[in-house]
Amino acid sequence: MEDTPARRARHAVTVPYFEFREVLAVRPEDAGRWRSLADLRGRRVATLGATMAYDLLLAAKDSFGLVPVSYDDDVHPYTDLVAGRVDAVLLDHIIAKRRSSPSFVIQPQAVATGYYIGVLAKADSLLRDSVNVVLIAAMRDGTLEQIYRRWNVWDEGQGDLFRRVQGAQGQMVGAQHAAPLQIQAYLPSLARAAAITLLLSFVSMGIAVVVGLVLATARVYGGTVTRALATVYVEVVRGTPLLLQLFVIYYGLAGVVRLPAFLAAVLALGLNYAAYEAEIYRGALEAVAAAQLEAARTLGFSETQILRLVRGPQALRYALAPMTNDFVALLKDSSLVSVITVVELTKQTAIYATNVGSWIVAGLLCAVVYLAMSLPLARLARRFERRWSVT
Amino acid sequence: MNALLRITDLGVRFGTRDVLRDLSFEVKRGEIVALMGPSGVGKSTALRAVAALQPFSSGRIEVDGFTLAPGPVPPQSRLTPLRRQVGLVFQAHALFEHLSARDNVTLALRHVLGKSDADAESTARALLDSLDVGARADAWPRQLSGGEAQRVAIARALALDPALLLLDEPTAALDPTRRGALSATLKALAAGGRGLLVATHDAEFARGTADRVVALTTA
Numbered sequence: 001m002e003d004t005p006a007r008r009a010r011h012a013v014t015v016p017y018f019e020f021r022e023v024l025a026v027r028p029e030d031a032g033r034w035r036s037l038a039d040l041r042g043r044r045v046a047t048l049g050a051t052m053a054y055d056l057l058l059a060a061k062d063s064f065g066l067v068p069v070s071y072d073d074d075v076h077p078y079t080d081l082v083a084g085r086v087d088a089v090l091l092d093h094i095i096a097k098r099r100s101s102p103s104f105v106i107q108p109q110a111v112a113t114g115y116y117i118g119v120l121a122k123a124d125s126l127l128r129d130s131v132n133v134v135l136i137a138a139m140r141d142g143t144l145e146q147i148y149r150r151w152n153v154w155d156e157g158q159g160d161l162f163r164r165v166q167g168a169q170g171q172m173v174g175a176q177h178a179a180p181l182q183i184q185a186y187l188p189s190l191a192r193a194a195a196i197t198l199l200l201s202f203v204s205m206g207i208a209v210v211v212g213l214v215l216a217t218a219r220v221y222g223g224t225v226t227r228a229l230a231t232v233y234v235e236v237v238r239g240t241p242l243l244l245q246l247f248v249i250y251y252g253l254a255g256v257v258r259l260p261a262f263l264a265a266v267l268a269l270g271l272n273y274a275a276y277e278a279e280i281y282r283g284a285l286e287a288v289a290a291a292q293l294e295a296a297r298t299l300g301f302s303e304t305q306i307l308r309l310v311r312g313p314q315a316l317r318y319a320l321a322p323m324t325n326d327f328v329a330l331l332k333d334s335s336l337v338s339v340i341t342v343v344e345l346t347k348q349t350a351i352y353a354t355n356v357g358s359w360i361v362a363g364l365l366c367a368v369v370y371l372a373m374s375l376p377l378a379r380l381a382r383r384f385e386r387r388w389s390v391t
Numbered sequence: 392m393n394a395l396l397r398i399t400d401l402g403v404r405f406g407t408r409d410v411l412r413d414l415s416f417e418v419k420r421g422e423i424v425a426l427m428g429p430s431g432v433g434k435s436t437a438l439r440a441v442a443a444l445q446p447f448s449s450g451r452i453e454v455d456g457f458t459l460a461p462g463p464v465p466p467q468s469r470l471t472p473l474r475r476q477v478g479l480v481f482q483a484h485a486l487f488e489h490l491s492a493r494d495n496v497t498l499a500l501r502h503v504l505g506k507s508d509a510d511a512e513s514t515a516r517a518l519l520d521s522l523d524v525g526a527r528a529d530a531w532p533r534q535l536s537g538g539e540a541q542r543v544a545i546a547r548a549l550a551l552d553p554a555l556l557l558l559d560e561p562t563a564a565l566d567p568t569r570r571g572a573l574s575a576t577l578k579a580l581a582a583g584g585r586g587l588l589v590a591t592h593d594a595e596f597a598r599g600t601a602d603r604v605v606a607l608t609t610a
Binding site: 295299303317 | 442443467470471474475477478481487488489498502503547548550551
């Protein structure tokens with residue numbers, strides 16, 4: 001694993017056994033102008049979340065004004081680079097080499113250097129010492145070099161590292177990082193992430209309500225074909241995972257339309273929840289007593305007026321409580337969109353937790369923020385239920 | 392005097408069962424006709440057919456020159472003349488649950504007749520007052536007693552000033568004293584020139600209220 005101060009503080013770590021370089025990958029046409037992080041002002045730079053490279057990008061965001069984009073895997077940063085969704089990728093040179101293709105260029109100048117270490121439980125320091133003995137022996141007798149050469153990852157940097165490790169006799173050799181982020185410094189990014197979660201949820205719910213109304217109206221009033229189409233939509237969306245829908249909209253459609261991550265996220269959430277809203281509205285419309293509709297007909301209202309003036313308002317009262325409950329569910333489901341690089345509340349928490357090496361404080365803070373958003377909504381739903389349960 | 396409502400050889404069939412067969416009668420302006428018979432004999436079905444809520448299989452229904460023919464109920468857009476001439480008071484009132492008593496009456500005035508809010512309000516106020524429920528104008532339907540709800544439902548049915556008023560079992564939820572008052576109300580409406588068709592199984596009420604009784608018997 002990467003050598004970080006947090007890992008050193010919380011675990012028993014081995015001597016470094018590999019030196020890696022953080023390298024930039026850019027599209028061939030940009031190779032001449034984007035050679036370092038400083039050249040990438042205002043540009044989107046991708047990497048794997050919760051890594052040294054991500055920390056470097058966060059620091060460069062403040063000093064150079066670039067935009068860090070975090071991924072959960074090391075494949076999609078490069079596919080999105082080729083697709084034009086991001087302008088550069090910063091990752092360990094062995095990852096870049098493994099992904100290398102004619103569609104992008106790896107800049108020769110390293111942005112930073114880091115080390116891989118073995119990590120054991122704090123209590124296992126004796127075992128760690130034995131691992132160190134084995135590692136240093138393998139460095140001395142050339143076994144490790146042989147392995148690296150066989151896998152084509154050997155370079156001069158490794159030889160230097162081996163000499164330094166043997167010279168220090170297992171003493172600290174490693175990258176020097178900034179100290180872990182303090183809580184006070186973390187709060188602004190937590191607030192920003194919470195705002196993104198709220199924005200995501202409200203925009204998605206807006207889409208869900210509008211599309212849900214159209215679907216429900218189609219199912220209640222439509223002809224055979226319209227009804228069948230709406231039913232197929234509802235069943236397909238409810239019958240497949242939201243995660244899959246996110247991937248399809250963000251990566252699957254990339255060949256046809258290249259949606260920005262946030263837009264893809266609200267579309268996926270909105271279109272997914274639309275299916276559930278549609279079922280709520282359909283049930284609510286059908287719950288309005290037939291006599292209410294007949295009374296309206298005898299008074300000469302058109303069918304559209306009946307929907308607008310009588311059936312709709314009455315159905316809304318049946319729908320409000322389940323809708324509010326759905327909104328609370330959506331608020332929590334919005335955490336799924338971190339898989340397509342949107343940094344919302346849960347993702348921000350994961351980043352912070354990895355940075356400080358503990359989930360306790362980060363997790364509690366995150367839970368408090370979610371509860372602060374969802375509890376008032378749950379209360380609202382109960383009020384709706386009480387107010388309109390008896391008619 | 393020409394009949395306001397003329398029903399000729401009306402037949403209604405549910406599947407293979409005749410609910411109504413060869414029913415013929417008339418209602419004139421200023422007249423109260425009671426449609427009598429035991430439960431299930433088709434009184435409500437006849438009212439629903441006249442109000443174009445229910446298709447019928449044979450015969451003819453004419454309301455003030457507008458004719459309904461056998462077959463499916465025509466679309467709402469073709470029923471405008473009938474809707475202006477026929478008001479229906481449902482047995483269970485079917486007041487709009489999401490509207491106050493007043494707005495139950497103003498809704499059609501505003502959205503069907505296109506009256507201004509002020510006009511609609513004053514018409515509703517006058518109707519509710521004339522039926523002795525003006526004081527309950529702001530109440531929700533679920534807050535009204537059975538008798539009050541029925542009078543609000545009559546006011547709503549009268550909002551478009553129909554010539555023919557249909558009432559389905561109006562005494563079902565009334566105590567005896569309210570029954571007398573209802574009888575007086577209906578007589579006053581008839582005296583004003585409307586025709587009333589009242590489906591009821593309450594013989595005493597029919598005798599005390601109706602000018603004529605049409606008795607339905609099981610086939």
